[in-house]
Amino acid sequence: MEGNAGPMTYSLETGNILTTPIGYIESCFKTKNGTPRQPSVCSLSRACLRISKSVFNNPEHSLMGLEEFSHVWVLFVFHKNGRLSCKAKVQPPRLNGAKTGVFSTRSPHRPNAIGLTLARLEKVEGGTLYLSGIDMIQGTPVLDIKPYISEYDSPKAMVPCQNDSAGNEENNKATVSCRDEPNGQMQTVCHQFSNKTERETIACINELPHIPLEPQEREKVKDLNTVFNALSSFAIEDISTCDEDASSHLEDDLIPEPSSFGVTCLHETKDACKTDSFVPSWVKHSPVANLKVRFTPNSEMELRQFQAPGDSGAPSLRYFKSIEEAKCAISTVLSADPRSVYRRKQCQDRLFYFSLDTIHITCWFGDGFAEVLKVQSLDSCTESLK
Template identity: 50%
Template structure:
């Protein structure tokens, strides 16, 4: 190696000096950075401590200003506590019936939590006397808590209506109400069927279903039956008779039944007081004995039937005259303020734009479904076969699948944008694969679920 000249040696020395200076500066910068990090950490700890003190003081103030439970209840602020959770044959929202009784074989269980009552079974005493119960629950799988004033019910196929005219789960308060059939009660557990709730649904309350109170039509029919039983007395019975029919044929009836009428009149004058009240109205009120009342009623029915055959629509209008008179008399005994009528519902409920679908199974799907056995059946030969947890047989599972698919469980988006895609849903321990055509749904495959179903 050749020796360096003086100029090159001096240049190299200057470079070495500069490198050493740079190393010292880098060392100083690292020390400054470490100091800044430590100072920042101390400052951050002090800020967090100050914020925590402020939060603690605010919490104390809020606690001091919290209303009493009675005041909170009067203001409508309550804290709900679930009394239990549903264990259902439906594990996902997809394919779960939107309404109860759509899928009758669908089953579930509700166990009352011991944290609500020390003896949960005591709270169910007497409930076994009812066949159906109302279940008040929470829509805990909505996905988001936002809601709109107008929604698109699947049965309306995209048309918008107000959210309070539907049973949409997306509401300001995510409360659900369903009518379930009460199969039996075992200890603290209710066995239900005809449900539309998925597994894990929090239940807030249970109430018995009483048709006399919960169904307006049933209430009116019971009042009519009570009125009929009250009017069916062995003494003189009031009868509202059509004037056009009765007055023209009363003479003939009295002539043919003259002897019986004389005997009835001679028994007890208090029971045979026949009075005619003439008025300008279209009907007359007669107080007649029970036997003559039945004769006149038969004659009136015969004459109305004869008028129907002769006069067509004019005669048909008289067929409901008896029911109208009963309701009129009932209104006299049970006056009401305002208009009283039978329950009515929206027309799109009775005749929805989405028609009921025909459900069919492929031979392969039928063979797969036949492989499932109920849980209560045991045997060595059936140990490897898939088992149902809630459903009692393959036939009942087929009926449940038909109930779900006939109501078209697809959303409006799937129905319009994803017509050619397969549809999947879970029923009990079976994964169902199907597709939809024009007016029908076909089940392609029924397999045991592979993933673990969480049961509460």
């Protein structure tokens, strides 16, 4: 896509491109206030995305095959940031006021204002995707959708093979990823295919016609079946070649050892198969504690007046399938303390408003808890504000 707009020259080569949203999110979250900071906070949150006919004449064609994936990455624009500007250091709410570099956070205020969310794909109907576990507000422009593939997208799938030298037949090793079927966790195994290390080769490779092995290599592998019978519960997912010289460690380290997931797996060396990811401690142990959430008897009663979708009578829910789901979603949103650091510190006694689906919620925060005071229909609230 190339073109001119003012002084800026758009060019794919330079990365200055003009984006066109593939569609706009219809979300149970209408405003930023109260929208979870990450999709994992509220798995019940729902949205749908209709692929725009201005992008593809037949949007349903672009979604062909996607229903075979459980999750999708959603790349979107933080269109309600106010302006396209950001600071190099930001204050993520989880750090409760402390600063860190913008690129070490998931702050919406970043160069290009691009967001990335991993959402569950509930279903695909025609040119529409139905998503859950989202953190995007109504009207969010979506730039792209990609299937989530744990075998590619997880650090567990990454084999640290240094000094890649494709074509060096002598030293070529195959890198095989095995998956433990029951829990879907990935473990990785490295094996050498040169003569002196053939016994370390994975036996179950024979079951993988798609693996790019020379016939003589495949032949060698056959004899190893017995050695690797223990691996029969694994599905080999992928194979690539590399030339890292770690063969000397293989003898001792090819003993099956229990992994952190209770899965037995072969490791070439512990060092060569470092596939665990890590994050700074503030991500897991935020100084901001989760809150207890409670409803006043009155707000409970108000919530019960909402109807599940399809039921007659108003007010009715659109995204949540039951009052219980709605209550659970409200609780998870509040438990994660959706207030900004400023509000948390400077306006502790102020009422907090947010909306979820067709519900407008009024609550307040005390020491370690959030209390829902009022539950109204979003429509009636908007009407009274007019």
